[in-house]
Amino acid sequence: MAPATPHSSGGASGHSPALSTGERAEYELLRRQASVRHRRARLFGSSVLLLLTSLLAPLAVVAAWTQETVTDTDQYVATVAPLASEPAVQDALTDRLTDRVVAQVDVKAVTDSLADTLRQAGKPPRVVDGAESLEAPLRDAVRTTAERVISGVVAGDVFRRTWEGAGRRAHAAVVHMLTGEGRGAVGTGEGAVRLDVGEVVDQVRVRLADAGFDKAATAVPDSDRTITLFQSEQLGKAQDALRLLDVVGVGLPVLTVVLAALAVWTAPAHRVKLMATATGVAATTALLLVALAVLRRAYLDSVPPAALPPDAAAAVYDTLVHFLRDSARTLLVVAVVTVPVAYLYGPGRAARAARGAAVRATAAAGRALRRGGVDTGSTGRLLTRHRTGATSSVIVAGALILLFWNHPTVTAVALVLGITSAALIVLAVLAAAAGPARTSPRRTVS
Numbered sequence: 001m002a003p004a005t006p007h008s009s010g011g012a013s014g015h016s017p018a019l020s021t022g023e024r025a026e027y028e029l030l031r032r033q034a035s036v037r038h039r040r041a042r043l044f045g046s047s048v049l050l051l052l053t054s055l056l057a058p059l060a061v062v063a064a065w066t067q068e069t070v071t072d073t074d075q076y077v078a079t080v081a082p083l084a085s086e087p088a089v090q091d092a093l094t095d096r097l098t099d100r101v102v103a104q105v106d107v108k109a110v111t112d113s114l115a116d117t118l119r120q121a122g123k124p125p126r127v128v129d130g131a132e133s134l135e136a137p138l139r140d141a142v143r144t145t146a147e148r149v150i151s152g153v154v155a156g157d158v159f160r161r162t163w164e165g166a167g168r169r170a171h172a173a174v175v176h177m178l179t180g181e182g183r184g185a186v187g188t189g190e191g192a193v194r195l196d197v198g199e200v201v202d203q204v205r206v207r208l209a210d211a212g213f214d215k216a217a218t219a220v221p222d223s224d225r226t227i228t229l230f231q232s233e234q235l236g237k238a239q240d241a242l243r244l245l246d247v248v249g250v251g252l253p254v255l256t257v258v259l260a261a262l263a264v265w266t267a268p269a270h271r272v273k274l275m276a277t278a279t280g281v282a283a284t285t286a287l288l289l290v291a292l293a294v295l296r297r298a299y300l301d302s303v304p305p306a307a308l309p310p311d312a313a314a315a316v317y318d319t320l321v322h323f324l325r326d327s328a329r330t331l332l333v334v335a336v337v338t339v340p341v342a343y344l345y346g347p348g349r350a351a352r353a354a355r356g357a358a359v360r361a362t363a364a365a366g367r368a369l370r371r372g373g374v375d376t377g378s379t380g381r382l383l384t385r386h387r388t389g390a391t392s393s394v395i396v397a398g399a400l401i402l403l404f405w406n407h408p409t410v411t412a413v414a415l416v417l418g419i420t421s422a423a424l425i426v427l428a429v430l431a432a433a434a435g436p437a438r439t440s441p442r443r444t445v446s
Helices: 021-071 073-085 087-104 107-120 125-132 135-154 157-169 172-179 198-210 214-219 235-247 251-266 270-302 310-320 322-344 349-371 377-385 387-404 410-432
Strands: 186-189 192-196 226-231
Touching: 021 251, 021 270, 021 322, 073 087, 073 157, 073 310, 073 322, 087 135, 087 310, 135 198, 251 270, 270 310, 270 322, 310 322, 322 349, 322 410, 349 410, 377 387, 377 410, 387 410
Parallel strands: none
Antiparallel strands: 186 192, 192 226
């Protein structure tokens, strides 16, 4: 019997038969095709996730703003409290109440009565005409006095405390304003949002009565107890959208972060997909900021000047969306910064040149420290051996600080970025300042 050859099936070795050249080529072709299909599937999946992340990012910012405004009383009070100190808002309320008071004082009747008295007393026509001409100065004097009394109430500490206290006690007003449900100091109806300032009007009435304007004080109607903050026929639709965002408040931002992480993780090229995801988020967030600017213009056009002057309306809008706009700007800055940072870790020529320049600069600084007598020793050598881990730890720490920062602003992002960059530079310099390891002298055994 002829001995078994390596190509015989069921040989003594029990190994599978080797593939022929044609079979090997076919096997490699099938493997490449499977790899290509797998890569395309990952690319398609990561692209879908990237698209969802980009679309949901601005909605997540709005949802977080809605959720926090509705559920956090302290945040609500902190948001609306500055309105009490806004000169435009104070002037609007002062002018409205002053106009109402002056309208209740019949200055013309006073001057006519004076002129009739002088005429009956036989005074010269010049004197009688002079009495009649006192109408304008007297009206100005009445307005000045009433305005001084009313502005003293509106601009005083009592008004600010009353404003903040009412806001804290009537926190349900935010729910009413955003969703149309419940009741509070902020009312909605007929396409309008109105802020109740009844306590301020009551104080004005008391001060006017003390100043001698009894009739004018009692004539201020209840219609002057509110300030129109927003007026639009589309308010109902906006409330429906905000109600939905309030429901998904916390979950939507978390879902957006998870989708972004999955988009980067499933992509064949993680770094490139990170840059693409950051670019997409930056683009849609920029659109959100544009939308806020457009809505600001629409809001200012929706409030009649008789209800609220344009400067006061602008102060109201800017105050209410302050947190939303700051959050959008912060997200935009983070996304924009992520793109060049991710690029610098890549194989591009500019990235390699930048990394090389940084290495040379920190190495030169480390050598200068060592020449100056500063030797980081084992600590520096440890940093050199674990440079990647140390760098990654600093970057992750910076990201976590931003993640857990309560309401990070653009300034906070710049601060964390600066501290993180400084920490990376210090670690690199300390690593470069480490001298060679000292070896213990060998003992000679006699």
